[in-house]
Amino acid sequence: MNAPLALLAELTHRCPLRCPYCSNPKALTRASAELSTAEWADIFQQAAALGCLQVHLSGGEPTARRDIVEIIAAARDAGLYTNLITAGVLLDAALMLRLKQALSLIHI
Numbered sequence: 001m002n003a004p005l006a007l008l009a010e011l012t013h014r015c016p017l018r019c020p021y022c023s024n025p026k027a028l029t030r031a032s033a034e035l036s037t038a039e040w041a042d043i044f045q046q047a048a049a050l051g052c053l054q055v056h057l058s059g060g061e062p063t064a065r066r067d068i069v070e071i072i073a074a075a076r077d078a079g080l081y082t083n084l085i086t087a088g089v090l091l092d093a094a095l096m097l098r099l100k101q102a103l104s105l106i107h108i
Contacts, residue, residue: 003051007080008058009040011071015061016089028060037067041074054081063090072102 013028035043044055055075062068063086075082082103 004047005052006054006056007043007047007052008056009043010058010060011035011040011062011068012065013060014064015059015087016064017061017087034065037070037074040071041078044075044078044080048078048080052080054083056083056085058085061090062086063088063095069095069098069102072099076103 012031012034014031015022047055055078057068057071057075062071062084065071068084072082072084084099
């Protein structure tokens, strides 16, 4: 069997937008039922061990998670090429810097 090349990780169903075309399921997962940072880190390690090369972090709006920086660092630590799929409405300069640092092997 060939290894998957990519993992689409739907981190949350939360989103401040109410777009009519959103592909989220009708029954949305509550924030309290979302996977933890440690659970995502384990998933990323397992995906990398299977030969997965990249992870696409999506949602809802993935930046609605308070631990988005730690999740991105966990994907990086697993050796996965990481894409953040975001509308950008919750991004500010401080979060952008923290995200950049999470993707860097050398922290600024």
